[in-house]
Amino acid sequence: MRPEPQPQLETRTFQADARSGELDEAIKLFHRATGIGFYEQLPEEPNWKNYLDLTYAQKMRFCLVFDPHAEPHSRHATEPVHTYGAFPGLLNAGGGEPVPAHKITSVTVAPSYRRRGVLGRQITADLAYAQQEGFPLAALTASEATIYGRYGFEPATFQCRFTLKCAGGLKLRVQLPGKVVDADPARLEADYSALAVRAFERTFGSVDSTEYDNGYALGRWDNWETLDKPKNLRFAAYYDDAGQLGGFATYKFGGWDEPKAKLVVHKLIATSDAARIKLFEYLGNHDLVEEVHGQGPVADPLRQVLDNVRDYHVRSIDDSLWLRVLDVAAAFQVRGYQHDARLLLRVNDRMDLISGTYLFDVADARATVTRIDEGQSDPDLPLVALSEREVAGLYLGTVQLDQLLDSGRAELVGGAGAGNWRRAFSVAREGFTPHGF
């Protein structure tokens, strides 16, 4: 039988905006408990300065949940049993303007408190808060794919992890403009920040990079576990023919004693396919190196230009960005469209955040979305009923409306219409999310 929830837990919510000693201590508790929740190796002396600087820079809103009745000899007598963080970010949804997103992160519940509804209560309250604050979307990257669907999240982008076989060099079918150089990150701080913004603006499905991402890419720290200076990181920068920085890769040499000598790409951002492909071409042409490990979109343009298509070996295809729609009109009006259409979506939201019927009037790649009283709508218009999850799947075009209808995940309950309404939400190319959070 499912254990009863623990009603006596005590939630403290913090907002990391103005620095204070009390907030510093809460941030330390938060990162320590998050590290423990993710089974990370905690450093002897954590680099608290970096943790504090980054958390304040993100303006993180975070919760610490305590058990006032914890055993006095347990860690939870003083440390939280649950962590939950969120901070404001942006999503490139292909409509020209970035879309504000409530980015959720650092969700942990201590092992002895799991499966008692701690996360469920927290995320329900947090999504209502984010909606009230006016965020059209909530976003996260998930440790497990089975957790967040019940809260209305659905994968919005996927990523491919691949191995490029390059013993003896990597040959392309094309010659692309620009050049790649061995980069010194210390000389690129400002240029990199500007590049990260341009790469975000040009990468459909991406989220804006944080100070953490930028510092990680430039080798200032390795990961949240230690935030210390990493060893053996290398950097490559792509410049276009006009001399503008158009791409950057942060990578590491794998050990020589492993079965294959390899380079592992830790981060790579680019403003164009050409920049990204040139960076991989550069990495794949290192003497002695037999493999490059990287990530990319599922229909990867890199694969299409390889002289030998089998040099690209897919290791896995994984869900990447998950979205939850909090305001249908605000979210879908700032997205791009491929086909004109008029149709109605009736959303049945199990959490009742976005339940209702919405009229989509799509013309010239833009939609006007209005919440309407269904009884007053045009009976000839196609009326499609679907859940809040399927709405999130439609958002970046991960799934098409006709696929939802054909697979029974949406139902045509009224009208019929003609034309392209079944393809109204299709996108020109699949989304890709280079930064997690």
Ligand SMILES: CC(=O)SCCNC(=O)CCNC(=O)[C@H](O)C(C)(C)COP(=O)(O)OP(=O)(O)OC[C@H]1O[C@@H](n2cnc3c(N)ncnc32)[C@H](O)[C@@H]1OP(=O)(O)O
């Ligand atoms: C955005 C991020 O930070 S992703 C990182 C998530 N964190 C982790 O993976 C760290 C390790 N895991 C944990 O800390 C916890 O197991 C959590 C945070 C995933 C879940 O916390 P809990 O408090 O145990 O979840 P809670 O009891 O509220 O469960 C809610 C529902 O989700 C289900 N659920 C929770 N965790 C999982 C899981 N890992 N796999 C499958 N189902 C799950 C529960 O069974 C329950 O289902 P029900 O409502 O149908 O009964």
